[in-house]
Amino acid sequence: MTSPLPYRVGYGEDAHRLGEGRALILGGVPIPHAERGAVAHSDGDAVLHAVADALLSGLALGDIGQYFPDTAAENAGLDSARILAHTLGLVREWQYAPVNVALVVTLDRPKLGALRSDIARSLSALLNLPETEVGLSFKTSEGLAPDHVQVRATVLLARVEG
Ligand SMILES: Nc1ccn([C@@H]2O[C@H](COP(=O)(O)O)[C@@H](O)[C@H]2O)c(=O)n1
Numbered sequence: 001m002t003s004p005l006p007y008r009v010g011y012g013e014d015a016h017r018l019g020e021g022r023a024l025i026l027g028g029v030p031i032p033h034a035e036r037g038a039v040a041h042s043d044g045d046a047v048l049h050a051v052a053d054a055l056l057s058g059l060a061l062g063d064i065g066q067y068f069p070d071t072a073a074e075n076a077g078l079d080s081a082r083i084l085a086h087t088l089g090l091v092r093e094w095q096y097a098p099v100n101v102a103l104v105v106t107l108d109r110p111k112l113g114a115l116r117s118d119i120a121r122s123l124s125a126l127l128n129l130p131e132t133e134v135g136l137s138f139k140t141s142e143g144l145a146p147d148h149v150q151v152r153a154t155v156l157l158a159r160v161e162g
C-alpha cells in the first residue's frame with residue numbers, strides 16, 4: 001500500500017477534561033505535581049492521541065477511535081504508547097515515515113516548560129525521530145479553559161522506499 005505523493009501532511013487534535021484522582025501523562029511522561037489528570041477511557045495521554053490522529057489523518061486512515069474504541073473494555077486504562085505504536089505500524093505499511101512533528105499543548109496548570117526536554121525526548125523515542133524534529137509549544141488558555149488539556153499536532157510524512 002502506498003500513494004504517489006512523496007510527502008503528506010497530517011493534523012490531529014485531542015482534548016480531555018481534567019479531574020482529580022487521575023494521573024496527567026503527556027507524551028508518555030507522567031507530569032509530577034499535577035493536581036488533576038485527564039479523564040479518559042485510556043491513560044488519557046492527549047499528546048500521544050493528537051500525534052497518532054495526525055499520522056492517521058496524513059494518510060486518510062481515519063482516527064484512533066476506529067482502531068481503539070472507547071467502548072471496548074480492553075482499552076480501559078490503555079497505555080497510549082500502544083496506540084501510537086499501532087499507528088506507526090500502519091504508516092509503515094503505507095511506506096511512509098514521519099519527518100517532523102509540531103505540537104501545541106494548551107494547559108493552564110501546571111507549567112510544563114521545565115519538562116520540555118523530557119517530553120521531547122520521550123516523543124523522539126516513541127516516534128524514532130531526532131529530538132530536533134519534535135517541536136513543542138506550551139500555551140495557557142488565559143483562564144478560558146482551566147478544566148481541560150488540549151493538544152494540536154501537525155506531522156510531515158515522507159514516502160520511504162521498500
Ligand atoms: N502549561 C504551560 C503553559 C504555558 N507555559 C509557558 O508559559 C509561557 C506563557 O504562556 P501563554 O499561554 O501565556 O502565552 C510560554 O512561554 C509557555 O511556554 C508553560 O510552560 N506551561
Ligand SMILES: C[C@@]1(CO)OP(=O)(O)OP(=O)(O)OC[C@H]1O
Pocket residue numbers: 014015039040041042043044049064065066068069070075076078
Ligand atoms: C483512546 C480512546 C480509547 O481508549 O479513548 P480515550 O482515552 O477516552 O481517548 P479519546 O482521545 O477521547 O478517544 C480515543 C479513544 O478511542
